[in-house]
Structure formats: structure tokens, C-alpha cells
Amino acid sequence: MEPTEKKSGSTWRWVLELVVLFAAVFIITQLLMTYVISKDEVQGASMEPGLQQDDRLISLRHKQIKRNDIVVVYAPDATDSKTGKPELYIKRVIGMPGDTVQSKNDHLYINGKLVKQPYLNKKFMQKEIKTIAQQEGLDASKVKFTYDFTLKTLKSTHRSTVPKGEYFVMGDNRIISHDGRAFGFLKRSQIQSVVVMRYWPLSKFKFY
Secondary structure (H helix, E strand, O other): OHHHHHHHHHHHHHHHHHHHHHHHHHHHHHHHHHHOEEEEEOOOOOOOOOOOOOOEEEEEOOOOOOOOOEEEEEEEEEEOOOOOOEEEEEEEEEEOOOOOEEEEOOEEEEOOEEEOOOOOOHHHHHHHHHHHHHHHOOOHHHOOOOOOEEHHHOOOOOOOOOOOOEEEEEOOOOOOOOOHHHHOOEEHHHEEEEEEEEEEOHHHOEEO
8 A cells, every 4th residue: 555655645746836836937927917027908099000909019117218119108197997097008208308309390309409210101101191181171281290399389398308207208100199299298107118029910029
């Protein structure tokens, strides 16, 4: 009987070790997803054409923020009706602390210098301008993808520069995006995470 008893004890020990292992993996995964990593899903068209509806993203909660980063932010002006928590917006960091930001004739100026916007798509911009012009009964040649502004002329900001410890964000689809031009600057605590990867759809897998 001793070999059978030893085998039975060994089996139970193996099962217990497996249970403990799975529990440890589960707890570690939950901690990572709560405090380090975030899985987010794109809702809406404000980041088109780079990010589309239902694209799924991985972002890091404590990553250092840089200009042009895509970030997931807590909406300062919208609350989820089910949870009572702020909605999540996905935007792009345009202005860093201390920056001046200006858009003129669809050109972006940071601290008075013209900067490139490689994330914008010219064909998409022209298409959106044409669509909006038709909807509003306007001359497309007079419609801008990004309306002219400086931080000081925006009702949401009324400051010449981005305050210390805060950021100015916009969506890539500027002509429809609800962003910093409407809700102002964001504190670091209002930025949930920095996007590092799009994992779905697989055909558009990409690191940022």
C-alpha cells in the first residue's frame, strides 16, 4: 500500500502546486492590468485614419509622455452613465509644458516654429474637408482641416503657453475631433496611459 499512498500524495501535491501557480499568475496579471498595462478600444472617428473604430490597443500607465505620443485620457467633460467614471478619450499630445501652440492655414507651429505632422494623411484631409463642405453648404476651398487658433484665443485655455505639468492634446481627425481646443489642458493625472501597440486587427498590428 505504501507505493500507492506515495503516488496519491504526490498527485495531490502536484495539483496543489498547479493551483498555486495559476493563482499567482492570475494575481500578477490583474496587478499588471490595474497598475502598469491598459487594454483599450478605439471608439469614434477622432483619430482617423491612423486609428479606426474598434481598433484594440495596449498602453502603459507610467510611461514618460513625449510630444506626438498617442494617449488615453480621462475625459474632463464627459462621464460614463453606467459607471459614473470619466469617459476615456484617445488623443495625440501636441503641446508639452511650456509650449506655445498655433494652427494657421492648416500648418502647426510649436514655439513659433513650423513642425511636421507625419501622422496626418493629405488624401484623408481633403476627403473630410469635401464632406464637411457639402454637409454645411460651404465652399471647400474655404474650409480648413484644423481651424486657426492660438492657445490664447481658445475659450478653453486663455493662456499663451501650456502650464507646467500639463499637456495639450488633439485628435488626428481635426475637423471633427473633440479635444483640447474644447476642454483645455490636461494634468498628468488625467492621462491614463501612453499607447505602445495596436494588436487588433492583426492586419494592422503596429508598435508606437
